[in-house]
Amino acid sequence: xxxxxxxxxxxxxxxxxxxxxxxxxxxxxxxxxxxxxxxxxxxxxxxxxxxxxxxxxxxxxxxxxxxxxxxxxxxxxxxxxxxxxxxxxxxxxxxxxxxxxxxxxxxxxxxxxxxxxxxxxxxxxxxxxxxxxxxxxxxxxxxxxxxxxxxxxxxxxxxxxxxxxxxxxxxxxxxxxxxxxxxxxxxxxxxxxxxxxxxxxxxxxxxxxxxxxxxxxxxxxxxxxxxxxxxxxx
Numbered sequence: 001x002x003x004x005x006x007x008x009x010x011x012x013x014x015x016x017x018x019x020x021x022x023x024x025x026x027x028x029x030x031x032x033x034x035x036x037x038x039x040x041x042x043x044x045x046x047x048x049x050x051x052x053x054x055x056x057x058x059x060x061x062x063x064x065x066x067x068x069x070x071x072x073x074x075x076x077x078x079x080x081x082x083x084x085x086x087x088x089x090x091x092x093x094x095x096x097x098x099x100x101x102x103x104x105x106x107x108x109x110x111x112x113x114x115x116x117x118x119x120x121x122x123x124x125x126x127x128x129x130x131x132x133x134x135x136x137x138x139x140x141x142x143x144x145x146x147x148x149x150x151x152x153x154x155x156x157x158x159x160x161x162x163x164x165x166x167x168x169x170x171x172x173x174x175x176x177x178x179x180x181x182x183x184x185x186x187x188x189x190x191x192x193x194x195x196x197x198x199x200x201x202x203x204x205x206x207x208x209x210x211x212x213x214x215x216x217x218x219x220x221x222x223x224x225x226x227x228x229x230x231x232x233x234x
Contacts, residue, residue, distance in 0.1 A: 005162045013222035015233040026166040028212035030183040031204035035161040036136035038120040040129040042108040051153030054086045061089035067113040069098040078114035078159040080229040118200030135159045142200045
């Protein structure tokens, strides 16, 4: 099974009644890729980096607002993690989709937004938005000149859409090892690397044990964010 953290760790953080637990009902096989987002701000916002944005938020609590593509989605959770780690009072403005959120940001109707790298980057290059940081743990190959949010003023920040392969719990070690080898070889191929780059994504590598640890840490992080923000599935 190929799954994103949106349907596994994030879903579990928002919905306590989820009928499965990715940690106990499935065996982690291999990571596949990660799709970071960009923290973009309206073009006339004075802040030039994350540190300055947080300084603005601290100076005037509740005055800045942040758009999302919808309550409980990846862009919303990225904002809530930013608010939590940065101890910033930023008003959440949910939209019905990323397109309307991005349009209002470019029109300076809202202050900031966490958008998909592949969709936000063209607007940054066109000068319609300004990027303050990307949400991955390291800089994406698709945007090597844009610092991570951790580099730009908020250490420890990481929020991205990740994908990985799982098998049902109880799968034999031999089967897990065989599938891991096949997935790892595919992700390392030049063809897949190019496709990932075109999508603004980066390949991920790791052993089944390392991937299982990543999944557990991701679940714990989003559970904390959801609890602190009072989020739950509708």
